[in-house]
Each structure stands twice: as structure tokens, then as C-alpha cells.
Amino acid sequence: MIKSEIYHGKIYAGATQLACTIRIEQTAPMQLKVNAGTLTQTDRRTWTLANDAVFNLTADAVYPTECKIEIGDVAGVTNVWCATRLVDGVEEFNPPAGWNIGHTLAFTFTIPPGTTNLSAIDIFVLEVLPGFPNPAQMAAMGIERGADGSIRQTGKTPGSIISPEMGMREFKFLSKGQTE
């Protein structure tokens, strides 16, 4: 099942330029469709996917299969890359030559051997929400806004939030008026 949760793909843009209108959906038992849209990075670089992309996945009979989907470009031409590899101790992901990643759209998930329908698997995808979380959402995330307006982990000193599920990417929640 395609989903997005806090610390698992769902992030708030805060006061940054981060935005993403690209959506991923399951369009057949073993098929994912990446709908056209635009990703804007915090540094304002954008990747616009003009056409939908459809990927058919297959499960191996013996080994689990790892899969992830990224948006990026090759020599400035935007595209999406669906990477798969067998988890057999040998195979590695095989990026296209010259691949320049913009962002991961579907975080690495594992297809067990013999799988015939992806709906049984949790597939976490990128979802960028505008602005800041409201107080209730912040409480659920274990963060709070300090008196100085900065966002911090509840009960801890001001700082950034580390999300290990996102490859140790550091997300900074900026206070109003701050740009980056």
C-alpha cells in the first residue's frame, strides 16, 4: 500500500522552497505509476516530469527484491528512475549513466519472493506539505516550537530533526521570516 507518514516520507516545507506535486499510485497488482508533476528543492532547483511514467515490477521466486523510485536528470533532462535489485548478496542498484538525483520519490521497499500484489507491501513515498505543522501535529511528531520561534525536539535544545529513514537527511524546520 502506498503511504506517507511523518518520518517516513511526509515532511513539511516550513519556510523553504521545498515542494512536490508528483504523486505515485498503484495502477495494477504489480504496477506503479508516477504521475507528472514538479519537484522543487530547498535550493529552488526544479525537476518537472512532463509525462507519467509506468513501471511494472516482478518478484523473484527465491530472493527478495528491493525497489526505489527517484526523480532526477541525465545531462539536464528530467526523468524518473525505478531501480530494482535482488537481495542475494551480489546485486547492487544500477543507476543510469550520469544520473543526477533530485530526490527520492518512493523510498526503498522490499518485495518478498513470490509477491503477486504490491498492495500487501508498505511503500512510503515523498509527500511535501506546505508551511509548518500545527501544534497538535507537532506534538504527535515529538517536536515543539520554542519561545524564540525555532522548532526543536520536545524537551531538547534547539536543533534539527534527524530522520534515519530518509538516509540521514537533515530536515531543518525554520521559523517564520527565515529563508534557509
Added chain:
Amino acid sequence: MNGIQTQGKRDPEIVARQQRAEKRKAAHAKKPTKALKVLTPKERDAAVDAMLEWWINLEE
């Protein structure tokens, strides 16, 4: 621009290493369970061959 889909790549060095390990394992499995002196001449020859193969694979 319809998306790029790739299968995993197999590093030849890792593949070769895995094959050597499998060969070693297979050769090791052929090692005689009986003592050499109680083997028939034919069994002894086969056992010696298996041991030699095992040692050769170890050195690769």
C-alpha cells in the same frame, strides 16, 4: 521521458568470489567420511582427487 527502469548490476568480482565459495563448499562436501585406509582403491583415488580440487580452490 517515460521513466528508466533498471535491474540490479552484478559486480564480476563479487560474483567470482561467490562462485569460488560455492566451489569450495561443494568440494568440501565431497570429502570422504571413511578413513583413507579402509577405502577401496577406486574410492581412494576419488577422495584424493576431491581433496586436491578442494586445495586448489582454496588457493584461488
